Amino acid sequence: MTRVLQHLVLIGLLWAGAVHATIEAYEFDDKATEERFQSLTAELRCPKCQNNNIADSNSPIASDLRGEVYRLVNDGASDEEVVDFMVTRYGEFVLYRPRVNEMTWVLWYGPFVLLGIGLLVVFLIARSRRRVGSPGVAGSDLAPEERERLEQLLEQDKKQ
16 A cells, blocks of 8 residues: 555656646748747747846746737737837846947947957057167167178178
Protein backbone atom coordinates (compact mmCIF):
# COMPACT_ATOMS: atom_id res chain seq x y z
CA MET A 1 0.00 0.00 0.00
CA THR A 2 2.79 2.41 0.83
CA ARG A 3 4.37 1.73 -2.55
CA VAL A 4 1.16 2.71 -4.34
CA LEU A 5 0.91 5.84 -2.20
CA GLN A 6 4.50 6.76 -3.05
CA HIS A 7 3.76 6.40 -6.74
CA LEU A 8 0.63 8.55 -6.45
CA VAL A 9 2.57 11.30 -4.64
CA LEU A 10 5.29 11.18 -7.28
CA ILE A 11 2.75 11.38 -10.11
CA GLY A 12 1.02 14.28 -8.33
CA LEU A 13 4.29 16.20 -8.00
CA LEU A 14 5.22 15.62 -11.63
CA TRP A 15 1.74 16.67 -12.75
CA ALA A 16 1.93 19.85 -10.62
CA GLY A 17 5.25 20.76 -12.24
CA ALA A 18 3.81 20.23 -15.71
CA VAL A 19 0.76 22.36 -14.91
CA HIS A 20 3.01 25.15 -13.64
CA ALA A 21 5.03 25.15 -16.87
CA THR A 22 2.11 25.73 -19.22
CA ILE A 23 2.66 27.85 -22.28
CA GLU A 24 0.34 30.62 -23.35
CA ALA A 25 -1.29 29.69 -26.62
CA TYR A 26 -2.86 32.40 -28.71
CA GLU A 27 -5.14 31.57 -31.63
CA PHE A 28 -4.94 33.77 -34.70
CA ASP A 29 -7.20 34.13 -37.71
CA ASP A 30 -4.34 34.06 -40.18
CA LYS A 31 -0.58 33.67 -40.42
CA ALA A 32 0.03 37.39 -41.06
CA THR A 33 -1.63 38.36 -37.77
CA GLU A 34 0.44 35.78 -35.90
CA GLU A 35 3.64 37.10 -37.48
CA ARG A 36 2.69 40.67 -36.51
CA PHE A 37 2.09 39.51 -32.93
CA GLN A 38 5.46 37.72 -32.83
CA SER A 39 7.23 40.74 -34.29
CA LEU A 40 5.62 43.20 -31.87
CA THR A 41 6.29 41.09 -28.78
CA ALA A 42 9.92 40.70 -29.88
CA GLU A 43 10.31 44.50 -30.23
CA LEU A 44 8.81 45.46 -26.87
CA ARG A 45 10.95 45.30 -23.72
CA CYS A 46 9.63 43.84 -20.49
CA PRO A 47 9.33 46.65 -17.89
CA LYS A 48 10.32 44.29 -15.08
CA CYS A 49 13.10 42.22 -16.66
CA GLN A 50 14.73 45.15 -18.47
CA ASN A 51 16.86 42.94 -20.71
CA ASN A 52 14.18 40.64 -22.12
CA ASN A 53 11.47 41.31 -24.60
CA ILE A 54 7.91 40.47 -23.62
CA ALA A 55 7.96 37.42 -25.90
CA ASP A 56 10.77 35.79 -23.89
CA SER A 57 10.02 37.03 -20.40
CA ASN A 58 8.24 34.87 -17.81
CA SER A 59 7.22 37.75 -15.56
CA PRO A 60 3.52 38.34 -14.89
CA ILE A 61 3.67 41.86 -16.37
CA ALA A 62 5.10 40.45 -19.62
CA SER A 63 2.27 37.95 -19.75
CA ASP A 64 -0.24 40.78 -19.30
CA LEU A 65 1.47 42.81 -22.02
CA ARG A 66 1.42 39.85 -24.42
CA GLY A 67 -2.31 39.55 -23.75
CA GLU A 68 -2.77 43.26 -24.42
CA VAL A 69 -0.79 43.05 -27.68
CA TYR A 70 -2.87 40.03 -28.68
CA ARG A 71 -6.09 41.93 -27.98
CA LEU A 72 -4.96 45.00 -29.91
CA VAL A 73 -3.72 42.99 -32.91
CA ASN A 74 -6.97 41.01 -33.07
CA ASP A 75 -8.98 44.24 -32.80
CA GLY A 76 -7.24 45.44 -35.95
CA ALA A 77 -4.85 47.99 -34.46
CA SER A 78 -1.83 48.82 -36.61
CA ASP A 79 1.70 48.13 -35.40
CA GLU A 80 2.20 51.83 -34.76
CA GLU A 81 -0.98 52.01 -32.68
CA VAL A 82 0.12 49.04 -30.58
CA VAL A 83 3.57 50.56 -30.00
CA ASP A 84 2.03 53.97 -29.18
CA PHE A 85 -0.31 52.27 -26.69
CA MET A 86 2.64 50.65 -24.91
CA VAL A 87 4.78 53.81 -24.98
CA THR A 88 1.88 55.84 -23.54
CA ARG A 89 1.63 53.50 -20.57
CA TYR A 90 5.28 52.52 -20.00
CA GLY A 91 7.35 55.22 -21.69
CA GLU A 92 10.06 54.98 -24.34
CA PHE A 93 11.80 52.39 -22.16
CA VAL A 94 9.62 49.60 -23.59
CA LEU A 95 11.12 50.10 -27.04
CA TYR A 96 14.30 48.23 -27.92
CA ARG A 97 14.80 50.74 -30.73
CA PRO A 98 13.81 54.11 -29.27
CA ARG A 99 12.43 56.74 -31.60
CA VAL A 100 14.67 59.59 -32.69
CA ASN A 101 13.55 62.72 -30.84
CA GLU A 102 15.00 65.40 -28.56
CA MET A 103 15.10 62.98 -25.63
CA THR A 104 17.10 60.33 -27.51
CA TRP A 105 19.51 62.41 -29.60
CA VAL A 106 22.41 61.60 -27.30
CA LEU A 107 21.60 57.90 -27.57
CA TRP A 108 21.47 57.95 -31.38
CA TYR A 109 24.11 60.53 -32.27
CA GLY A 110 26.41 60.45 -29.22
CA PRO A 111 28.62 57.60 -30.47
CA PHE A 112 29.21 59.37 -33.80
CA VAL A 113 30.05 62.65 -32.05
CA LEU A 114 32.52 60.87 -29.76
CA LEU A 115 34.08 59.11 -32.74
CA GLY A 116 34.46 62.45 -34.53
CA ILE A 117 36.05 64.05 -31.46
CA GLY A 118 38.44 61.09 -31.14
CA LEU A 119 39.47 61.33 -34.80
CA LEU A 120 39.98 65.09 -34.45
CA VAL A 121 42.21 64.58 -31.40
CA VAL A 122 44.28 61.93 -33.22
CA PHE A 123 44.63 64.24 -36.24
CA LEU A 124 45.72 67.19 -34.10
CA ILE A 125 48.26 65.11 -32.17
CA ALA A 126 49.71 63.67 -35.40
CA ARG A 127 49.92 67.14 -36.97
CA SER A 128 51.66 68.66 -33.94
CA ARG A 129 54.22 65.84 -33.86
CA ARG A 130 54.96 66.33 -37.56
CA ARG A 131 55.67 70.04 -37.01
CA VAL A 132 58.03 69.53 -34.07
CA GLY A 133 59.92 66.72 -35.78
CA SER A 134 60.70 63.35 -34.41
CA PRO A 135 63.05 63.31 -31.44
CA GLY A 136 66.39 61.67 -32.09
CA VAL A 137 66.66 62.57 -35.79
CA ALA A 138 70.27 63.45 -36.64
CA GLY A 139 70.87 67.08 -37.46
CA SER A 140 67.56 68.37 -36.19
CA ASP A 141 69.02 70.79 -33.64
CA LEU A 142 72.76 70.93 -34.48
CA ALA A 143 74.86 73.99 -35.03
CA PRO A 144 76.39 74.36 -38.54
CA GLU A 145 79.88 73.22 -37.42
CA GLU A 146 78.40 70.19 -35.64
CA ARG A 147 76.45 69.34 -38.78
CA GLU A 148 79.65 69.47 -40.86
CA ARG A 149 81.45 67.21 -38.40
CA LEU A 150 78.54 64.74 -38.53
CA GLU A 151 78.58 64.67 -42.33
CA GLN A 152 82.36 64.02 -42.31
CA LEU A 153 81.91 61.10 -39.92
CA LEU A 154 79.14 59.65 -42.05
CA GLU A 155 81.30 59.94 -45.20
CA GLN A 156 84.16 58.15 -43.44
CA ASP A 157 81.77 55.42 -42.37
CA LYS A 158 80.56 54.93 -45.96
CA LYS A 159 84.15 54.52 -47.25
CA GLN A 160 84.94 51.71 -44.80
